[in-house]
Amino acid sequence: MPITCILVIAVLVAIDAFIGFQASGRQYSETPATSTTKFRIACVLIAVVSGIPSWYAVLFDFLYFVSIANGVSTGNGSGENTLYTSKPDTVIACALIITLLLLLIPGHTATAYRRHTDAAWLNKHDPGPLHDAVAEYGIEPAPPDEMTYQGYRMVTQDASKELYGTSLGVAYHAAMSMNLGEAHYRGQLYGFPGSGLEHSGYDRRGISSGMLGEKILAGIIAAFNKNGNLNVIGFYSLYGLDRNGRRTNADIDCVLLGMDYEGRLHAWFVDAKYYKGGKDTKYICMGNSTIARISKSRHAFVTGPDGRVTLATSSNMLHQQSMWEPLLREHNIDAQWVICFVPGPEGTPDVSNLQWAADRHVRYNPDSPSGTSTEYQGIPVVSASRLVGIIHAMHLADTAYIPDDAIKLFKRYVKWPHGSRRH
Structure with missing residues (x-):
């Protein structure tokens, strides 16, 4: 045994x-x-x-x-075996x-x-996110007499104005001058862009920038609804939700609602960003939940209004995406969540391949000099023109066909200012 x-x-x-x-x-x-x-x-x-x-x-x-x-x-005591x-x-x-x-x-x-x-x-x-940026975008080492960001060139402004003048401000000025009252009247705009930021926790500069970003986005959407058959209804400044479906002060800038010709509802949850920089500026990922600005023509990092090169990105949209998911599933609404950079007087910054509130993942790559490559996973960032293109590609039906129940659903979460008319 x-x-x-x-x-x-x-x-x-x-x-x-x-x-x-x-x-x-x-x-x-x-x-x-x-x-x-x-x-x-x-x-x-x-x-x-x-x-x-x-x-x-x-x-x-x-x-x-x-x-x-x-x-x-x-033996069991009686002479028998068991x-x-x-x-x-x-x-x-x-x-x-x-x-x-x-x-x-x-x-x-x-x-x-x-x-x-x-x-x-x-x-x-892993060489780190700074090396990623320097290698991919050709950031140059800083001369001894210049400002520096960890040894690399740093400037306070990009070269958009010198390169392009004021020719790139058309979209910005058109959006700012758009009469949003017409969109209200046509039933294609509900709420007041930027009105829900007072309790958002941002400082004064952040609130001002956020309000301007929402207003520019609303103007662009209203213009394309009027002249470009975008066919979406915009809801601006909405409440966030908690895990029990109750309203919170977390702010959702905009929801764009449309319906395709098969009767399927589509919603785009949009966080509008009006950030420093024109066409010469590119925003890049610089680590977990961190982005930075660079000047493409000057091959340098660009500081923000606070003098910093990097910006922390909020996870609010990621969190709200999970909070809204049960409600959207209940009403059979397909949703996309995006961050939208709107144009300024000198054009729109380049946000290609940018991810918001992203996690940095390092992979083995035998073709890379370091043996590694990096990818970021977060919420996709798009320009306003790209967002319009995405929606246009859906070929949505006229907004008159959107069911009233769907419209009422999102109106319920709009942050109506005190004394305003809920129409």
């Missing part, structure tokens, strides 16, 4: 070793660190050692079974179940070790 137990344990050791070998397989490798012979041997040894609990369970249950087997036939077969069967069944469960430990441990090794390699070879 002891030989049997030893054989079983030997089989378990072999199984654990095989599990470790499989977990270290090249098909699972994400970095060179997990493709080496040294790593594969270590992974096998870790799996074997972590399998000790299953071996111990087999040995313990085996000894227990032997002790029961030795007393299978016992065979107890149910208890050994139960022990064997329990031993098998426990062993199978414990066999999961080696695989989990080996996989965790592989992930840890990959993460350590990526962390060691």
